[in-house]
Amino acid sequence: MKKIKISFLGLIAVGLLMSTNSCKPKNAGDTVSSDAAGKVYVAPGHYDEFYNFVSGGFSGQMSVYGLPSGRLLKVVPIFSVNPENGYGYSEETKPMLNTSHGFIPWDDQHHLELSQTNGETDGRWIFANANNTPRVARVNLATFHTDEIIELPNSAGNHSSPFITENTEYVVAGTRFSVPPDDQNGDVPINTYKENFKGTISFISVDKTSGGMDIAFQLQCPAVDFDLSHSGKGPSSGWFFFSCYNTEKANTLLEVNASKRDKDFIMAVNWKKAEEYFKAGKGRKQSVKYAHNVYNEKTQTATSEIKTEVTVLDSKELKDICYFIPCPKSPHGCDVDPTGEYIVGSGKLAALIPVFSFEKIQKAIAAKDYIGDYDGIPVIKYESALYGEVKKPGLGPLHTEFDGRGNAITTMFVSSEVVKWNIKDLTIIDRQPTYYSPGHLCIPGGDTKKPNGKYLIVYNKITKDRYLPTGPELAQAAQLFDISGDKMKLLLDFPTIGEPHYAQAIEASVIKDRSVKFFKIEGNNNPYVSKGEATTKVVREGNKVHVYMTAIRSHLTPDNIEGIKMGDEVYFHITNIEQDWDVPHGFAIKGAGNAELLVMPGETCTLKWMPDRVGIFPFYCTDFCSALHQEMQGYLRVSAASSNVPISFSTGTNIPKSDSTGNK
Amino acid sequence: MKKLIVSGLIGFVVVIAISCGGGNTSSDKSAPAASENTTNGNPSYDPHRGEGKFTKVDVGATVDQSMADNGNKIYSVKCQGCHKLTDEKLVGPGWKGVTTRHSAEWIMNFITNTDEMITKDPKAQAMLELCLVRMPNQNLSDDDARALYEFQRKNDGAK
Numbered sequence: 001m002k003k004i005k006i007s008f009l010g011l012i013a014v015g016l017l018m019s020t021n022s023c024k025p026k027n028a029g030d031t032v033s034s035d036a037a038g039k040v041y042v043a044p045g046h047y048d049e050f051y052n053f054v055s056g057g058f059s060g061q062m063s064v065y066g067l068p069s070g071r072l073l074k075v076v077p078i079f080s081v082n083p084e085n086g087y088g089y090s091e092e093t094k095p096m097l098n099t100s101h102g103f104i105p106w107d108d109q110h111h112l113e114l115s116q117t118n119g120e121t122d123g124r125w126i127f128a129n130a131n132n133t134p135r136v137a138r139v140n141l142a143t144f145h146t147d148e149i150i151e152l153p154n155s156a157g158n159h160s161s162p163f164i165t166e167n168t169e170y171v172v173a174g175t176r177f178s179v180p181p182d183d184q185n186g187d188v189p190i191n192t193y194k195e196n197f198k199g200t201i202s203f204i205s206v207d208k209t210s211g212g213m214d215i216a217f218q219l220q221c222p223a224v225d226f227d228l229s230h231s232g233k234g235p236s237s238g239w240f241f242f243s244c245y246n247t248e249k250a251n252t253l254l255e256v257n258a259s260k261r262d263k264d265f266i267m268a269v270n271w272k273k274a275e276e277y278f279k280a281g282k283g284r285k286q287s288v289k290y291a292h293n294v295y296n297e298k299t300q301t302a303t304s305e306i307k308t309e310v311t312v313l314d315s316k317e318l319k320d321i322c323y324f325i326p327c328p329k330s331p332h333g334c335d336v337d338p339t340g341e342y343i344v345g346s347g348k349l350a351a352l353i354p355v356f357s358f359e360k361i362q363k364a365i366a367a368k369d370y371i372g373d374y375d376g377i378p379v380i381k382y383e384s385a386l387y388g389e390v391k392k393p394g395l396g397p398l399h400t401e402f403d404g405r406g407n408a409i410t411t412m413f414v415s416s417e418v419v420k421w422n423i424k425d426l427t428i429i430d431r432q433p434t435y436y437s438p439g440h441l442c443i444p445g446g447d448t449k450k451p452n453g454k455y456l457i458v459y460n461k462i463t464k465d466r467y468l469p470t471g472p473e474l475a476q477a478a479q480l481f482d483i484s485g486d487k488m489k490l491l492l493d494f495p496t497i498g499e500p501h502y503a504q505a506i507e508a509s510v511i512k513d514r515s516v517k518f519f520k521i522e523g524n525n526n527p528y529v530s531k532g533e534a535t536t537k538v539v540r541e542g543n544k545v546h547v548y549m550t551a552i553r554s555h556l557t558p559d560n561i562e563g564i565k566m567g568d569e570v571y572f573h574i575t576n577i578e579q580d581w582d583v584p585h586g587f588a589i590k591g592a593g594n595a596e597l598l599v600m601p602g603e604t605c606t607l608k609w610m611p612d613r614v615g616i617f618p619f620y621c622t623d624f625c626s627a628l629h630q631e632m633q634g635y636l637r638v639s640a641a642s643s644n645v646p647i648s649f650s651t652g653t654n655i656p657k658s659d660s661t662g663n664k
Numbered sequence: 665m666k667k668l669i670v671s672g673l674i675g676f677v678v679v680i681a682i683s684c685g686g687g688n689t690s691s692d693k694s695a696p697a698a699s700e701n702t703t704n705g706n707p708s709y710d711p712h713r714g715e716g717k718f719t720k721v722d723v724g725a726t727v728d729q730s731m732a733d734n735g736n737k738i739y740s741v742k743c744q745g746c747h748k749l750t751d752e753k754l755v756g757p758g759w760k761g762v763t764t765r766h767s768a769e770w771i772m773n774f775i776t777n778t779d780e781m782i783t784k785d786p787k788a789q790a791m792l793e794l795c796l797v798r799m800p801n802q803n804l805s806d807d808d809a810r811a812l813y814e815f816q817r818k819n820d821g822a823k
Contacts, residue, residue, distance in 0.1 A: 518803070521741055532741035552745040553797050554755065577745055579802040580778075627796040628755075652754075 036491045039482060042069040047512070050444055052457060052505045053112050053126055054478065059498025060107045062128055062139065067455055067505060068480060070494030078137045078146045079107035079130045083595035087146075090597055091571065091606035092526070093295070098304035099133055099151050100289040108132045111162060111228075111502040115211070119166040119233045119449030123510035125211050127162035127171050134158035136173055136204055138211055140297075143516045147295045150213045153182050153288035153310055154200040154220075160229040160242050160334075164206075166449075170216065170271065173202040174226030174242055181220070181312075182288045193251040197223040200312075201242065203271060212294070217278040217311045219269065221322065222375035223249055225258070226267075228333055228399075233449050234340030236358040238272035241343050243327065243334035247374065259349060263326035263382065265374070266334055266345045268361060274313055274321045282318055283311035298525045300603055316376035323365060324374050326382040327354055333399035337408065338449050342387060342423055344408060346397040353397050353410060355426065357387035388426045393419050398439060399502075401446030403453030403483055411438035411458060418458055418481070420488060432488045434479055436462040443483070444505035452507065456481040456488060459500035466493055476500055517581035519602030526604035528573035533557040538649040545570045545647070550577045551585035551599060553626040555651060556619070559634030563647035566611060566640055572597075572619075575604040586622025589636065596622050611638040711787070714766075715780050716773030721810070723768050727818045735815025742802040743812070749819050755797055763813070763820045771816065772809040775802075 042048055048066025051073075056062055060080030064073045081088030081097065088097050088105060097103055107130035114121040125147075128137045134155035138148040152158055157176030164171050178197040180186040188196045199221040204213050225246040232239035244265040250257030277283065288310050295302040315322040329349035336343050343356040363369075364384040371381045396414030403409065407429065409420045416437055420430040440459045444452040458479045467475055475495035482489040521531060530536045530548045536557045539546045545568050550557045556574075564570060574587045578601040588596040589609055597605040611617065621632035639645045648655050709715065739747075746755035762771065766787070774781045774788065778801040782788045792798060804812065 520803070533745045534740045550745060552755075553800060555745070557745065577742065578800050579742060579804075580800045583800060626798070 032490050036489070040068040040070065040480065040492045042066065042071070047508060049508055050452075050455070050505045051508055051511055052442070052478075052503060053114070054459070054496055054503040055112050055128070055501045056109050056497050057476075057499025057501055058108050060109050060130070061498065062109065062112060062126070063497045063500075064144070065478070065494070065496075066508075067457070068491065070478065070480060070492050072494075072497075074144060075497060076139055076144050076146065078128050078139065079104075079109050079135065079149075081105045081595075085598035086595050086605060086607065089595035089607070091608055092301045092604075095302040095304035096146060096149055096293045096295060098293055099135070099291045100153075100306065101133060104133050106132075107135065109498075109501075110159065112504050113162050113164050113171070113447075113502075114504045114506060115168045115206075116164060116166055116448060117168070121445055121448055121504070121506050121510070122168075123506055123514070125168075126504065127164060129158050129161035129173065131158055131176070134161075134173065134175070136162045136171055136213065138206075138213060140211070141511055142514050143297075145295065147211070147297070148213055149291075149293045150204060150215065151290040151292070152200075152202050152215070153290045154179070154198070154218060154286075154312070155202065157225075160201075160226040162204075163229045163231060163240075165231045165240070165271070166233050166237055168206045168208075171204040171206060171213065172229055172231075172240060172242075173204065174229060175200050176225050176227065178223035178225065181286070183286050190251050193223060194249050197249075197251075199223050199226055201226065201269070203274070213292075215290075215307075215310055217274065217283055217313055219274060219315050219321065220312050221267070221315045222377065224265070225254075227331065230334055230336045230343075230447060232336055232340055232358065233338070236336065236340040236343075238270060239358070240269040240271050241334050241336060242267040242269065243331035243345060244324075245330040245332075259330060263328050264330055264347075265324040265379070266327045266331060266343065266356065267377075268323045268325060270321055270323075274318075277313055277318050277321070278311060283313045286310050286312045298523065300519070300524065300526045300605075322377045323361070324377055324379040325356060325361065325385045326371075326379065327356075328352065333397070333410075335400040335402075335408075335447060337402050337423055338404055338451055340449075344400045344410070346400060346410060348396055348398055348413065350397065351392060351395070353390040353393050353400075353421075354382075355387045355390065355423065356385045360387065361385045390421050390426045390428065393421065393428060394431065399441055401441050401443045401456070402451050403443060403446070403456075404451035405453055407453075409441060409443070409456055409483070409488070411441050413437050413439065413461075418456065418488060420483070430487050432481065432490060434458050434460055435466050435477075435493070436460055436464060438479075440500070440502045442503040442505055444507065446505075454482070454484050455505070456483045457503060457505065459496070459503060461499070463495070467495060478503075517601075518579055518583075519600060521575075521577060521579060521602045524575070524602055524604060526573075526575075528571075528606060529604045530573070530575045530577075532577065533651070536649075538563070538647050540647050543568050547572045547649075548575075549573065549587075550575050551587070551621060551632075552577050553583070554621070554628035554632040556587075556621065556632060556634050557651040558649035559651045560654070561634070561649045562637040562639075563645050564611060564636060564638045565643055565645075566614060566638065568611065570609045570611070570636075572607045572609060573604055574599050574607070576601050578602070583625060584623050585625055585632075587619065588622045589619035590617045598623060614638050614640055709784055711785065712767055712770065714770040714773035714777075715784050716777035717806070718769045718772045718776075718809075721768040721772060721813070723813075723817070727822050728814055729818075731811045731814040732818040733815075735811035735813070735818075738804065738808050738812055739815055742804065746797075746799075753795070756795055756799060757791060759816055759819055761820060763816050763822075768813050771813055772806075774799075775804055775809045775812060776806065777801075 050067040052065040077087040115125040134152040159176035160174035178199040201219040205216040224244040227243040229242040246258035293304040327345040329347035331345040333346035369384040394412030394415040400410045480492040576599040748758040751758040751760040
């Protein structure tokens, strides 16, 4: 009886919980206007209006969504291996993930930045940062393939990256963790942080035509945590702005110890000046070790080179490069408006948003209106750089983007809302709840000279009750707002992969018509290509066996292979000889300890395979390609190491003849 | 609740409007594919020539050997996987006699405009029923297609 009572009470409690919970969706529902469905509905067979490139956070990859539908179009592997298509597993792509620490199969991908020309997105490439083992990648937006990854020496926690200058002259990469420089003995007590640790900002040059990256120079800076950054534009061309926290230089319990000062800094960097110093040979050559990995489209093969030198400019010795601007309470976002005049710092612990004026910063520098220096770098007087403050915007301001109509929109992490305010008069125009705890936000071109202020996408850290529960781990999510009017209108929720941080969006028309449909077989210079079935073969070189195989609907050539022995390393070089759009073939073999391959039309990919036992091993195409896809299969025979079964291969006929293959 | 119904109705109307539009165009397009249309003498489709950019191909009295050699090279990279040079079917039909079964225009249109031809051409559709694999468009240039035809002529015994 007692039990029943208790459970009855329990039921009431559950009922109460449910009723409070049920209020939430109701409220959330009320924020959605009745025409929302029509605004995000993209009819079957029709294209979306925008591409939305979303960082994958701890997935290490980048996802691509269509807007306004929120449909997931592709996941592009960048910093993590991807057994789904063989990225990081195929012999051609393994070198992409090489670092000075060796092969690294995972990273934490936070920010994305589209290449720009004249301060507008041009849709050629998108750059991505790796936060954990510091790297910057370049993804080719004609192929949606990661074409280049460069590692950053003297760095740890590459967070304020990969933001770019107006004409993609440079991609920057600032350390979140200050560390001892790579050429010094790092075996020091951690509590010598203040003496031995340094912050570093890398300027990676980008070739205008090929997109090829190279670390031009690094700026050695005080040992603070560099958080986020954005390039100047228009009048502030030639300058870069970085938010800094932990100006306390704490090395333990940063939650408390790095939150003590009333103001940290925005660091203004005159990169044109730094470039001048670099060209004038004012840098110090430092011995380091970092990997530079490049995917060659012609050979369809990546190579990794370990580089050993970098040029470092000292921000303390070389004057007129760096200036600190006090910014309230651990600034996070550091965003420059489309005119290039206003710099918005978002102090995540501050109850206001400071807006700095580039013109005032220049005047303050000219007048040496400093309150002192920090590690030899001048600190501009707060009021002398400040345009004004947005008062009581909400709690926990993080990031700001711009709508191109003179307004800024800022995410409020703690109070779970987006707040729209006018840059000129600093008044709040609108605020809308998000579900829940927004981090980054994105407006197409929202950090460029020319935003398209139609949509706003907010990336939430917590979704709680927004989706069907899936155990303890829930999807993180994006929310799409219509921002074409004064009021921001919530249109759509859509879940994302990994954890979305910064994102970029661009009009589909800029990218879609340049999208590569297949690789021309004539231009395939992979050393292991088979240009037609007549050139397929199986070649033994010692214990290495190279299988040159073709795939076309719907057979693999050769599809009967014998003469493989225990102890062999078998390399399957699969060439897809189709020359049409959307006809990849897959390749998998039983017992493969790595992954499968997805081979695009005209491409050659290589899978390494080591037999672990004697016997017959089937292989097949994994990507449904035609009505006879299930027939696209073959057999490989593995014999004992001492066996004298000769190498033989065939398709369509039995070699050796059937009567000779029986047991003797 | 009212809101839900309203938005539901709007969604429904949108779907209808769009599906009508799409349906009409697609049925227009697929109409000539029906085989009776070709026998009806539908002027929009010429089964002798096929559908594509080639309306008249100049074929020489004798085989252009260098062109045929070039065609042979293209064949080995892009076609051999599915077509034998005998009359034996592999994935697609063997090429023996192909130049007697089809005009030069038809073959070159089929090679370069594969998808549309498979959708429209009665002979191509009949072949699809036998082979069950849609011939891929191997993206041959006009010159490649012409060279391939010359190679097929040579394979069929033209001198």
